[in-house]
Amino acid sequence: MSSENPKRAIFEQFAAVARTLGSAPRLELLELLAQIDRSVEELAGLSGLTIANSSQHLQQLRRAGLVEARRDGKRVIYGLADRDIIALLGALRRITERNVGAVETVLKRYFRERDSLEAVSRKELIRRMRAGLVTVIDTRPAEEFAAGHLPGALNLPLRQLKRRLRQLPPEQEIVAYCRGAYCVLSYEAVAELRKRGFKAFRLEDGYPEWRAAGLPVERSATA
């Protein structure tokens, strides 16, 4: 680690960033932040970490230049430092998927029915949206929905799904999305809808990727 070798010193910089990504809790925090900026307390709650622990992970992410913090009254709000970080996470996901069969295995084990894994690509979804063939539902909490969502999407958080089945067209195809490829909400929604006889699919990735691709989004009050 001595800086006598400049090449090694540069690799050490890259390694430090990669090392920061090399922790499940920190990746989870990044995924939460890919959605919307949030306070420490919120992040701790959503990730299941203690507040102190979250704070420490967040500071590491900040030291690596991956997130930024700003103060808002009593709270400190964190957010991604750079939209490109979503691309980096995507690349990491792709490589991991391709190379480590275990990821798929874990998914399969959890979601028993292989069927519910069928995913629609963004491109395909856009085509079907244009043709008016599809109802798009956003399974994230109302707060995240309000901050931005796919055009024409219906906000249907998981907890409300059963109560609001009537609002869904029984004939039309339904595509559900959520925070990203491995956000469980949309998987669960699809499984539930299929059980009730709906033609439901999952969007291959989620809202952050949609927005990062420069596709149109809507902002609005909660549905």
Add this chain to the structure above:
Amino acid sequence: MSSENPKRAIFEQFAAVARTLGSAPRLELLELLAQIDRSVEELAGLSGLTIANSSQHLQQLRRAGLVEARRDGKRVIYGLADRDIIALLGALRRITERNVGAVETVLKRYFRERDSLEAVSRKELIRRMRAGLVTVIDTRPAEEFAAGHLPGALNLPLRQLKRRLRQLPPEQEIVAYCRGAYCVLSYEAVAELRKRGFKAFRLEDGYPEWRAAGLPVERSATA
């Protein structure tokens, strides 16, 4: 790390891959492999690691699905498992550069003259190549050059540079490239050429990125 939480289990898979990237020696090995497949001994020599240590790092890279090994007689030859890994390393580099000023600082400190850092993009290089405005030199060792290089490039490894200055057109602009953005060879070549009065620039990135972008390459005997 119990797998009771499937979401966490998935993030743990991603984290394991990222953690494998989080080590300067391993990133250096990957950079060497981005060029051409190589034996353990060769990698150890080029990276300055002991053989046993290289072997262990390589096995970690293999476990993470980043490299693959095949046997060739007495030796084991390693290579990148997947061309996309170059993209991942590129994304990591971009984020690190943008967010950690230290990288540039280290570079600056080493290459004193800020001037020699001026880089030409791939796109710009292609334009100038088409117009016949530029001499392209490849500063990598002959072996790597033979395995693939930019069309029309002249192989001029650093050690031969001084001896072969005559072969270079004194008027025309020269663009040097090597193994990637942080390969020191092309920096040194540019510094040397400028000292001698040539109009020399560095290609922003290197051969692996060129090839990964699907641009044409030549294979040939050593120049």
Add this chain to the structure above:
DNA sequence: CAAACATTCAATTAGTTTCTTGAATGAGAA
């Protein structure tokens, strides 16, 4: 100013990772 609150800091403990050394494989050559 003092109380309440969100976040951060500091110190400890437990668990990983790194590099080194020397011995063990396993393939090819004699």
Add this chain to the structure above:
DNA sequence: TTCTCATTCAAGAAACTAATTGAATGTTTG
């Protein structure tokens, strides 16, 4: 078979990282 050589394995010491706890900081509110 036996020798040689490239690579891998195994074990141990040193350095680093994560999570926990309780105290400290700094902001808003009364």
